[in-house]
Amino acid sequence: FSVLISVSELRVVLLGNSWSERSSVGNFILGETEFNTEEEADCCQRVRGQLKEKHIVLINTPDLLHYNISEHKLTEHVRNCVSLSNPGPHVFLLVLQPEDFTEEQKLKLCRVLKLFSDQSIDHSLVLISTPREESSVFLENYKHDPLLRDMIRKCEYRFLWQKNLELDELLTRFSQIVKENNGDHVICDVFEDTKSDLTSGLGSLKQGEVDSVRLDPFRAAVAIKSHTPLPVESTTNQSK
Template sequence: MAAAASVEHQQRTSSLELLPPNMSELRVVLLGNSWSQRRDVGNFILGENVFSTEEPDCCLRVRGRCRWKETVLINLPDLLHPKNSEDKLTEFIEHCVRLSGPGPHVFLLVLQPEDFTEEQKRKLQTVLENLGDRSFQHSLILLSMPTKENVGSKKNYKERPALKHMIKMCRYRYVEQENLELQELFTHLARTVRENNGEHVSCDLPENAAVGSHQNLSLQTAVPANFDPDRAAGESKKTF
């Protein structure tokens, strides 16, 4: 048990060292083409079922802890859905900017590869460009597992033009969901921050932008007095 706690401490220290020591919180925006996937990823990161099954019609912000780091997740509705008008898309982007102020450190693009179309790629590219000139440099792609019907195409999906181009635009920064541990995902997030010198994306809003609706959800962020490092060591091994 002591050995497990020691390994856990080393992993925690190694990951946190990737982040600037004066960084008060890690701000992550979840984008993608599947609400259920973004919901599961958000719940996985914070270790709580904070995002419900039903897809919201507004932006959600949750504060909690991931790997002992204060973390803010901003989860958006499905911006890639064809039903969204340009005005609605702009409204969601404006809300995202407000909720992630002074700016997000990482855009976590949760993509379902077999369903990621050329049209979705163009829309996602537009969204990121509107969120800031350096958004692609701050983006990490999380590739969800193919559905059972498409499991045979697993080896080929990264070669599909739309996804291949998006991976290239994000500086080939991606991770696959299958058997992904929380420690590994946090390390990828921290590396993305480090590669950008700990800076966040500066998102500008038009002066006349209307204030829209959003929801704030809260999590207990304090480390309890009876914190058990051995139990935490097991929790860090959680996989999707």
């Protein structure tokens, strides 16, 4: 985690095909139950925490891979996620359940990453959820699953198994991604103006005082939770 020394905070976006699994992974990283694993949110959620003397921001997303999500709603969620990860995410953690991961979901996941930026795939790490049946045969089969293998290949073979995963190992992989990208975050240039407009309304909010805020012009409720008290961010901050 020491390679993140030049990064003032690490911003991670959680994507995948199961809200419960994404939320569980988020809680695992934070060491506390911050995301509700039972009830799926209909908006993006942001939680701040501190790990190894470093600030971390996790942004959990609704089910962007759902088969009937509209293009408008998909774009709206991505825009809100961009605003919450201002000035841009460092890592996309793709939490995938192999037994439920379909060809359609794989294509939609690639579409979502593309919506954020052409750079997104270079900042992505696949985390393979523990199968409901944890036999060695099932685990071996998933290693050869064509959809999973293709997604891992697209991410240049950056992947981890959730089974027996240790936090230090996950943070080390985050660090490697940051280092490989020279400490730079993803620049979501498609929504650059939108991001500026949306975050301008958040700059005056004192953390801990507001649980949710409705952002115009998209009128999307965004849940914001403060895990540890930090200074109010300046909307002009261009730090990595």
